[in-house]
Amino acid sequence: DAGVIQSPRHEVTEMGQEVTLRCKPISGHDYLFWYRQTMMRGLELLIYFNNNVPIDDSGMPEDRFSAKMPNASFSTLKIQPSEPRDSAVYFCASSPTGWTNEKLFFGSGTQLSVL
Amino acid sequence: DQQVKQNSPSLSVQEGRISILNCDYTNSMFDYFLWYKKYPAEGPTFLISISSIKDKNEDGRFTVFLNKSAKHLSLHIVPSQPGDSAVYFCAASHDSGYSTLTFGKGTMLLVSP
Numbered sequence: 487d488a489g490v491i492q493s494p495r496h497e498v499t500e501m502g503q504e505v506t507l508r509c510k511p512i513s514g515h516d517y518l519f520w521y522r523q524t525m526m527r528g529l530e531l532l533i534y535f536n537n538n539v540p541i542d543d544s545g546m547p548e549d550r551f552s553a554k555m556p557n558a559s560f561s562t563l564k565i566q567p568s569e570p571r572d573s574a575v576y577f578c579a580s581s582p583t584g585w586t587n588e589k590l591f592f593g594s595g596t597q598l599s600v601l
Numbered sequence: 602d603q604q605v606k607q608n609s610p611s612l613s614v615q616e617g618r619i620s621i622l623n624c625d626y627t628n629s630m631f632d633y634f635l636w637y638k639k640y641p642a643e644g645p646t647f648l649i650s651i652s653s654i655k656d657k658n659e660d661g662r663f664t665v666f667l668n669k670s671a672k673h674l675s676l677h678i679v680p681s682q683p684g685d686s687a688v689y690f691c692a693a694s695h696d697s698g699y700s701t702l703t704f705g706k707g708t709m710l711l712v713s714p
Contacts, residue, residue, distance in 0.1 A: 490644070495642075517699065519699060525706075527706075528603075528690075528704050528705060528706035528707065529645075529690065529692075529704035529707075530704075531700075531702065534699070534700055541700070542700060577644050577645075579644070579699075581699055584698055584699050584700065585697055585698050585699070586633050586635065586650065586694055586697045586698065586699065586702075587697070589647045590647065590699050590702075591644075592644025592645050592646065593644050594642065594643050594644050595642075595643075595644055
């Protein structure tokens, strides 16, 4: 398996533009997590899905952020409109069960820069 | 409010010596602890974990120690190798689930030849 695949690797956009980050989890993994990494706050959980259903989005910072998982092999994280403070590395991760008896696999991340 | 704290942003060690990375936590409900390793331009990868019912777990050159009374854990790497140079994240969960996983900010380890 190729692991968790994220695209794009880098995204540079201007303030006010819409940004869409994409993630393909490992096949057979029922749980998908979106994280954001910043210098100030470290790695934070934004939202997670179980069997394509959003379970907890309490980490989503504002209504400008939304996430979807239309099927088991694809998820998106959208920011509209984007702001400079959204600049961060966004990671997608997947796990078979959501429990720590199984490993959590991260993608390589999307480096987002909002100018 | 940082519930998992890694107070050393960076650590430099010579090859062959021991690396000790520290982590403190404040939530007494945490019952499972993990260490992740992250190379530049890659995502974090699982390294080693420990349950709160244990005080030590070893995997090859990596050993994690847990001191529940002090709410402190540490990762020992012996002997350190240049390939160990990476950012190390401490993480904790209070229901053994990833939905409650809380990460520290990381410690950058540099192992010099």
